Amino acid sequence: MTTDTIRTYDVIVIGAGPVGENVADRTAAAGLSTVVVEGELVGGECSYWACEPSKALLRPVLLRADALRMPGLGEAVKAPLDTTAVLAHRDRMSADWKDDDQVAWLASAGIELLRGHGRLTGEREVAVATPGGDVVQLKARYAVAVCTGSRAALPDLPGIEELRPWTSREATSAHQPPPRLVIVGAGVVAVEMATAWQALGSRVTLLARGDALLPRMEPFAGELVTERLREVGVDVRFGTTVAAARRTEDGEVRVTLSDGGRLVADEILFATGRAPRSEDVGLETVGLSPGDWLSADDSLTVAKVPGDWLYSVGDVNGRALFTHQGKYQARVAGAVIAARARGEQLDTGRWSAHRGTADTEAVPAVVFTDPEIASVGLTVREAERAGRAIDVVDYDIGQVAGAVQHRPGYRGRARILVDRDRRVVVGATFAGPGVGELLHSATVAIVGEVPVDRLWHAVPAFPTISEVWLRLLETGFRS
Ligand SMILES: Cc1cc2nc3c(=O)[nH]c(=O)nc-3n(C[C@H](O)[C@H](O)[C@H](O)COP(=O)(O)OP(=O)(O)OC[C@H]3O[C@@H](n4cnc5c(N)ncnc54)[C@H](O)[C@@H]3O)c2cc1C
Ligand SMILES: NC(=O)c1ccc[n+]([C@@H]2O[C@H](COP(=O)([O-])OP(=O)(O)OC[C@H]3O[C@@H](n4cnc5c(N)ncnc54)[C@H](O)[C@@H]3O)[C@@H](O)[C@H]2O)c1
Numbered sequence: 025m026t027t028d029t030i031r032t033y034d035v036i037v038i039g040a041g042p043v044g045e046n047v048a049d050r051t052a053a054a055g056l057s058t059v060v061v062e063g064e065l066v067g068g069e070c071s072y073w074a075c076e077p078s079k080a081l082l083r084p085v086l087l088r089a090d091a092l093r094m095p096g097l098g099e100a101v102k103a104p105l106d107t108t109a110v111l112a113h114r115d116r117m118s119a120d121w122k123d124d125d126q127v128a129w130l131a132s133a134g135i136e137l138l139r140g141h142g143r144l145t146g147e148r149e150v151a152v153a154t155p156g157g158d159v160v161q162l163k164a165r166y167a168v169a170v171c172t173g174s175r176a177a178l179p180d181l182p183g184i185e186e187l188r189p190w191t192s193r194e195a196t197s198a199h200q201p202p203p204r205l206v207i208v209g210a211g212v213v214a215v216e217m218a219t220a221w222q223a224l225g226s227r228v229t230l231l232a233r234g235d236a237l238l239p240r241m242e243p244f245a246g247e248l249v250t251e252r253l254r255e256v257g258v259d260v261r262f263g264t265t266v267a268a269a270r271r272t273e274d275g276e277v278r279v280t281l282s283d284g285g286r287l288v289a290d291e292i293l294f295a296t297g298r299a300p301r302s303e304d305v306g307l308e309t310v311g312l313s314p315g316d317w318l319s320a321d322d323s324l325t326v327a328k329v330p331g332d333w334l335y336s337v338g339d340v341n342g343r344a345l346f347t348h349q350g351k352y353q354a355r356v357a358g359a360v361i362a363a364r365a366r367g368e369q370l371d372t373g374r375w376s377a378h379r380g381t382a383d384t385e386a387v388p389a390v391v392f393t394d395p396e397i398a399s400v401g402l403t404v405r406e407a408e409r410a411g412r413a414i415d416v417v418d419y420d421i422g423q424v425a426g427a428v429q430h431r432p433g434y435r436g437r438a439r440i441l442v443d444r445d446r447r448v449v450v451g452a453t454f455a456g457p458g459v460g461e462l463l464h465s466a467t468v469a470i471v472g473e474v475p476v477d478r479l480w481h482a483v484p485a486f487p488t489i490s491e492v493w494l495r496l497l498e499t500g501f502r503s
Contacts, residue, residue, distance in 0.1 A: 026151075026159040033059045035361060036150050036164045037171055038142040038305060041068020043338030043350035044171035045126070048135045050358020051167070056365055058135050059162065061142035061152050066123040066130060069173055069339075070347045073118075077196040078216055080117035082392045084110050085223040089394045090457055093431050107201060107224045118197070144168065144306030148333050151306075167333055167361045170318055170326075171354075172305055174298035174339035179208075179266070187271050190293040192217075201225040202290035206279055208266055209295035210237045212391050215249050217293060218258050219393045228258045229287060233265040238397065241389075242404065242453040244437050245397040249455075252394050266292075300340045310334065317342035322379045323370060324357035332364060343380070344387045356380045375471070385450075386470040390460040395436055398463035401470045402441055402451035413444040414451075417500030421456045424495060425487040430458055438492045440466070442500065448473045454492070462489055476501050 034056035037044045044060055045067075052058045065072055084105055091101040119125060130137050140154035148164040176191035178184055190198070190205075195217045201224045207214050210232035222228045230237075230253065237246035237253075237260070253260050268280040269292060279287040303315040310329050312318070318336035320343070321327045326334040337357045338350035360378045363370055370378040391397040407414045421427050421436030428434060436456020443450045452466035469479065479497060484490035 026161065030161045030163050031059070032163045032165065033057045033136070034165045034365060035059075035167045035169065036061065036142075036148075036162050037169045038144075038150065039063075039068065039171035039173060039301075039338075039340075040066040040126075040130070040137065041171060041173045041338065041350075042070045042347045043173070043354050044068070044169070045130070045135075046351045046354030047169045047171060047335075047337055047357050047361075048130070049133050050355060051361050052134045054358065054362035054365070056166065056362065059138055060130065060135055061138050061140060061150065061162075063139070063141040065121065066126040066137065067119070071119065071123075071126070072121050073193040073196050075347050077114050077118045078192075078220065079392055080114040081110060081196070081220040081224070082216060084113070085220055086392065086394055086396070086457070088223075090431055093433055095432065104225070105223055110224060111199060114196075121197070138162075141304070143304065144170075144309050144334075146309050147331065164333070166365045167335055169324075169335040169337055169357060169361070170302070170305060170340055171336075171338045171350075172301040172340050174345060175301055176294065177297045177299040178294050179296055181266065181269065183268075183270055187269050187277065187292065189269075189277075190291050192293075192295065194291075195221075195293050195295070198291075203227065204289040204291075205229070206231065206266075206277065206287055206289040206292045207295055208292065209297070210234060210239060210246075211295060211297065212238070212389075213295035214293075215253070215391060215393050217295060218253055218260075219256075222253070222256055222258050229289070230258055230260045231264045231266065231281070232260070232262050233282075235262050238391065240403075241391075241397060241399055242439055242455075244439070245391070245399070245453060245455050248395050248435065248437070249391075249393050249397065256394075298339065298345055300342060302340055322381070322383070323360045323372060324353050324380060325360065335361065343383045346387065346389060349383065349387055352382060353380050382471065386467055388463050388467050390463060392460070395456045396458065396460045397453070397455050398459045398466075399453040400451070400463060400467045401449070403453065404439075404441065404451075407441055407451065412450070415442045415444055415500060416440075417442070417496050419492055419495045419499055421454065421459070421489060421492050424489060424491045426489040426491050427456065429487045430489060438496060440496050440500070442476055446473070447475050447477065449476070449479075456489070458489060462492070465490060465493065 035051040035058045037060040040062035048060045091097045140152040150162040152160045205226040207230045277289045320336040320341045388400040422434045441451035449469045
């Protein structure tokens with residue numbers, strides 16, 4: 025039944041993932057009445073089927089890997105991981121797939137929640153199909169923000185539905201390790217889930233269609249991760265993908281590989297990228313194509329739709345598929361919506377409040393594998409493609425005193441890219457245990473456009489891994 029009354033708010037947010045929550049937080053804090061529409065769980069993919077559960081599975085694995093190589097500790101942690109305890113920890117970190125806490129937070133922030141599936145029906149209009157079967161009509165005075173996120177993209181393989189493959193959802197929420205797990209893909213989900221499930225008891229075969237893991241990062245990142253995955257028993261195969269796969273009546277997965285080889289497994293995970301959740305949000309009612317990435321400009325406005333009322337924020341816009349970057353976009357979008365509602369001019373200069381400059385200049389990423397990989401800004405390949413003149417400096421992190429203290433036999437590598445004319449850092453990649461916490465120093469250097477001559481005055485404490493900064497400067501820029 026469609027309700028007769030139209031409910032009017034200043035701002036309608038479709039999707040209460042981390043990004044929708046943050047847009048709503050900003051607009052509500054600016055005094056704008058805000059409703060957020062959610063079809064599943066408040067907290068989105070990140071809280072229940074992505075960041076939180078995956079990192080809860082990985083943390084014990086990485087901690088043990090470090091401890092195993094530590095004199096005085098190795099013997100104490102030699103026993104395999106307690107899989108049941110790790111999975112129970114993962115369940116708690118995923119709030120047992122209940123969103124009560126996040127619902128309470130929305131209420132405390134003065135944000136209204138409407139459960140149901142939201143679709144645009146025209147300019148500033150949204151219809152919400154509620155779980156009770158009603159359709160509630162909403163009207164926005166100022167803005168509609170589409171924050172519907174992304175889903176796993178599956179390859180176009182005949183019979184894939186009957187195969188019932190794992191996607192990132194099953195890989196992060198499974199309640200026991202499959203004895204034999206095939207993982208297809210070479211990106212972040214593939215390497216993180218191979219690391220987790222191999223340690224939790226699965227025998228993992230990882231199929232990469234190219235010749236490297238983490239192909240979008242500096243080559244040494246994928247090389248170190250490959251080496252370690254093989255050391256712990258993962259069967260990493262390059263230049264191979266799935267030609268055909270089927271599930272037998274007794275539940276086994278039978279895979280024919282592109283090179284003619286065959287595999288039998290209990291589960292198969294396709295970690296083959298993401299697709300926008302934009303196919304059923306009514307984009308056709310505002311002149312856009314359903315199913316496409318919902319592109320936004322640097323103010324997160326969908327500029328193709330006239331009137332500056334439609335915003336696309338987070339994964340769904342395809343700009344940078346990370347929770348932290350989506351939340352950054354949400355802060356920018358919230359400020360833009362509030363400024364326009366007040367009738368103010370936008371401030372769209374580089375690094376200003378109404379422009380998501382970091383999306384193109386400094387997107388940080390940490391891959392939680394052994395070793396960790398942390399990167400921000402450009403890689404050498406990207407710099408070359410863009411025709412940028414850069415100096416590249418590499419250093420073996422294992423030579424740094426803090427790394428030796430961190431763990432004897434530490435293996436790792438650091439690379440910075442420095443713009444030759446402006447003498448500022450424009451890219452950094454670190455590989456090694458514990459480097460995730462090092463990354464923000466590089467992000468600050470890039471965003472702050474700190475000249476390398478000034479970086480000499482940023483003194484890293486002894487003996488920390490951060491001393492790699494000093495070694496990089498000595499190697500590349502000793503005056
Ligand atoms: C396995 C895995 C691990 C990851 N780990 C990390 C990590 O460690 N760090 C990191 O930064 N990023 C990580 N990511 C990426 C991160 O999960 C996403 O970038 C993030 O969730 C995007 O947030 P979002 O709010 O844009 O979308 P989502 O989290 O997907 O939320 C979108 C919300 O919108 C709702 N929705 C969709 N359509 C409608 C509709 N029509 N009506 C109502 N509601 C709707 C959905 O139910 C959902 O709740 C990981 C991703 C995966 C797959
Ligand atoms: N730690 C983190 O921050 C973290 C962790 C997981 C995911 N994420 C985010 O989620 C996004 C999605 O991750 P992802 O690993 O699914 O995607 P991805 O785009 O990083 O990697 C997809 C991989 O699948 C391969 N592939 C695609 N189609 C294929 C096919 N038909 N056959 C074989 N291989 C195929 C690609 O070559 C690529 O290696 C990432 O881009 C990242 O932004 C972040």
